[in-house]
Amino acid sequence: MPKTLCLILGDQLTTAISSLKAIDKTKDVVLLAEVWDETQYVKHHQQKIAFLFSAMRHFAEQLRERGYQVAYYALDGGHRYQSFSTAVKHAVNTHKPDNIVVTEPGEYRVLKAMQQWQADLGIDVDILEDDRFYCSIQDFKTWAKGRKQLRMEGFYREMRKRHAVLLTESGTPEGGKWNYDADNRKPPVKGLAVPKPYQAKLDDTTKAVIKLVAETFSDHFGDLTEFHYAVTRQQALTALNKFIDERLVDFGSYQDAMVTDEPWMFHAHIGLYLNCGLLLPDECVAKAELAYREGRAPLNAVEGFIRQILGWREYIRGIYWLKMPDYEHENFFDASRPLPSFYWDADTDMQCLKQCVQQTQTHAYAHHIQRLMVLGNFALLAGIDPQFVNKWFLIVYADAYQWVELPNVTGMALFADGGVIASKPYAASGAYINRMSNYCKSCHYQVKLKTGSEACPFNYLYWYFLKTNADKLSRNPRLAIAYKNLNNMDDDKLSEIMNSAEAFLNNMNEA
Ligand SMILES: Cc1cc2nc3c(=O)[nH]c(=O)nc-3n(C[C@H](O)[C@H](O)[C@H](O)COP(=O)(O)OP(=O)(O)OC[C@H]3O[C@@H](n4cnc5c(N)ncnc54)[C@H](O)[C@@H]3O)c2cc1C
Numbered sequence: 001m002p003k004t005l006c007l008i009l010g011d012q013l014t015t016a017i018s019s020l021k022a023i024d025k026t027k028d029v030v031l032l033a034e035v036w037d038e039t040q041y042v043k044h045h046q047q048k049i050a051f052l053f054s055a056m057r058h059f060a061e062q063l064r065e066r067g068y069q070v071a072y073y074a075l076d077g078g079h080r081y082q083s084f085s086t087a088v089k090h091a092v093n094t095h096k097p098d099n100i101v102v103t104e105p106g107e108y109r110v111l112k113a114m115q116q117w118q119a120d121l122g123i124d125v126d127i128l129e130d131d132r133f134y135c136s137i138q139d140f141k142t143w144a145k146g147r148k149q150l151r152m153e154g155f156y157r158e159m160r161k162r163h164a165v166l167l168t169e170s171g172t173p174e175g176g177k178w179n180y181d182a183d184n185r186k187p188p189v190k191g192l193a194v195p196k197p198y199q200a201k202l203d204d205t206t207k208a209v210i211k212l213v214a215e216t217f218s219d220h221f222g223d224l225t226e227f228h229y230a231v232t233r234q235q236a237l238t239a240l241n242k243f244i245d246e247r248l249v250d251f252g253s254y255q256d257a258m259v260t261d262e263p264w265m266f267h268a269h270i271g272l273y274l275n276c277g278l279l280l281p282d283e284c285v286a287k288a289e290l291a292y293r294e295g296r297a298p299l300n301a302v303e304g305f306i307r308q309i310l311g312w313r314e315y316i317r318g319i320y321w322l323k324m325p326d327y328e329h330e331n332f333f334d335a336s337r338p339l340p341s342f343y344w345d346a347d348t349d350m351q352c353l354k355q356c357v358q359q360t361q362t363h364a365y366a367h368h369i370q371r372l373m374v375l376g377n378f379a380l381l382a383g384i385d386p387q388f389v390n391k392w393f394l395i396v397y398a399d400a401y402q403w404v405e406l407p408n409v410t411g412m413a414l415f416a417d418g419g420v421i422a423s424k425p426y427a428a429s430g431a432y433i434n435r436m437s438n439y440c441k442s443c444h445y446q447v448k449l450k451t452g453s454e455a456c457p458f459n460y461l462y463w464y465f466l467k468t469n470a471d472k473l474s475r476n477p478r479l480a481i482a483y484k485n486l487n488n489m490d491d492d493k494l495s496e497i498m499n500s501a502e503a504f505l506n507n508m509n510e511a
């Protein structure tokens with residue numbers, strides 16, 4: 001009987017993956033490999049490497065317990081494999097399979113490498129569809145075909161209908177509306193009690209991986225001390241259930257709120273588990289819908305959460321595969337400034353950025369509005385080169401893979417794709433951050449001041465951004481009011497703004 005080698009990538013850690021379902025565990029071999037290039041193509045946060053290596057080692061153990069024959073190439077296992085290609089080549093020489101089966105990877109560059117294996121190794125390579133997603137890459141292309149605009153909202157409604165999620169018996173949306181976003185913008189209130197997030201106990205496998213990472217990747221961004229992420233399916237399910245039971249109820253209302261020294265808020269913290277396979281999207285959606293139907297969580301929270309997974313996550317993946325490889329090089333505003341050093345060391349007097357970078361160092365996590373309206377917004381207003389911004393976002397978050405990071409950064413945060421994802425740039429002055437957080441209360445800068453050395457930099461950078469990009473943005477109907485205000489500004493005020501912005505941008509690393 002022919003023998004198959006089944007490669008499982010680090011973001012395919014589920015027995016529901018199509019490649020595993022295609023093999024016969026009595027005779028086939030499963031390969032998992034910690035390869036050097038994957039730790040180095042960007043220098044990932046130390047917790048991200050620790051999380052993935054530990055999750056991979058636990059998954060391999062689980063497969064062995066279920067009777068699979070597993071070849072596991074550990075980074076500290078005596079031989080260092082440079083890339084997936086070299087690891088697969090070694091496994092082919094050792095196990096002499098008749099063919100290779102693998103589920104399509106999440107990233108374009110890995111797919112390109114994989115497509116070479118058949119020619120390079122001289123055996124059949126079957127690349128199977130990744131059916132963990134609600135919408136296949138091909139289905140998304142079909143949806144996108146012929147559409148002038150590829151907005152998430154239309155896609156999301158179609159997904160709700162196609163998969164019968166949060167619908168009444170007659171097929172209309174629960175509650176009568178498709179989207180409850182307008183109810184999900186409450187600012188934080190004093191004394192908000194946020195339930196403690198799930199923290200996994202570190203077992204010997206995780207401790208060994210943490211030691212390996214500390215010894216091998218000490219020059220990478222981030223700390224390891226606070227590592228408490230789930231590394232097994234069971235733990236990830238516990239984290240999900242804890243979210244559904246304790247935080248989902250307030251997820252909607254405070255989805256956009258930011259609070260000093262409170263990194264977690266009412267978010268789920270499951271992106272890293274979803275993206276590596278420890279959790280599956282449909283089970284997260286089903287659990288949230290059940291909580292609504294049983295009266296344990298309100299509709300604005302449940303719809304908001306489901307929209308993130310069934311809507312945004314699927315849509316973002318669709319855009320990535322539709323637009324790659326050109327999407328990597330988008331730079332609509334020709335932004336060219338380097339990334340300021342405070343994105344790495346948090347050494348800035350801007351309290352909002354300091355908070356977001358510090359917690360990113362400590363937890364490899366920031367929630368969506370911190371990524372979009374603080375870290376992304378600043379990079380947009382300051383004209384940072386999208387290449388640097390993308391690289392930073394890919395490095396620092398435990399849930400970052402290019403398929404999900406790139407459209408969120410290039411499309412959503414930076415508008416570098418010229419409006420494929422967003423209908424206008426998510427540009428905002430300090431007033432937005434002041435409304436949605438308590439950061440400004442303890443900031444060196446004054447959010448009410450518009451210009452001068454004491455003024456909040458977001459305030460003058462906002463107008464500077466609109467002014468310097470007027471040729472590209474002033475005809476956008478969604479910016480009509482902003483440009484009307486800009487055009488009505490008296491010359492003295494405008495020149496104060498431009499001077500404050502230029503002075504700031506010229507000394508950005510000292511801000
Ligand atoms: C600039 C920027 C960069 C981002 N980079 C990444 C990234 O590298 N990896 C990543 O998974 N998400 C990314 N996101 C999306 C989102 O911020 C994270 O998914 C979310 O913060 C993860 O935390 P959570 O699990 O607590 O999410 P929750 O707020 O609890 O949401 C639940 C889940 O919905 C999904 N989701 C929500 N928003 C999005 C979105 N915009 N795109 C895709 N999925 C979404 C995630 O799987 C998330 O776990 C980025 C967003 C921005 C604005």
Ligand code: SF4
Nearest residue numbers: 350352430440443456
């Ligand atoms: S004042 Fe400006 S820089 Fe300071 S925290 Fe508020 S928004 Fe950020």
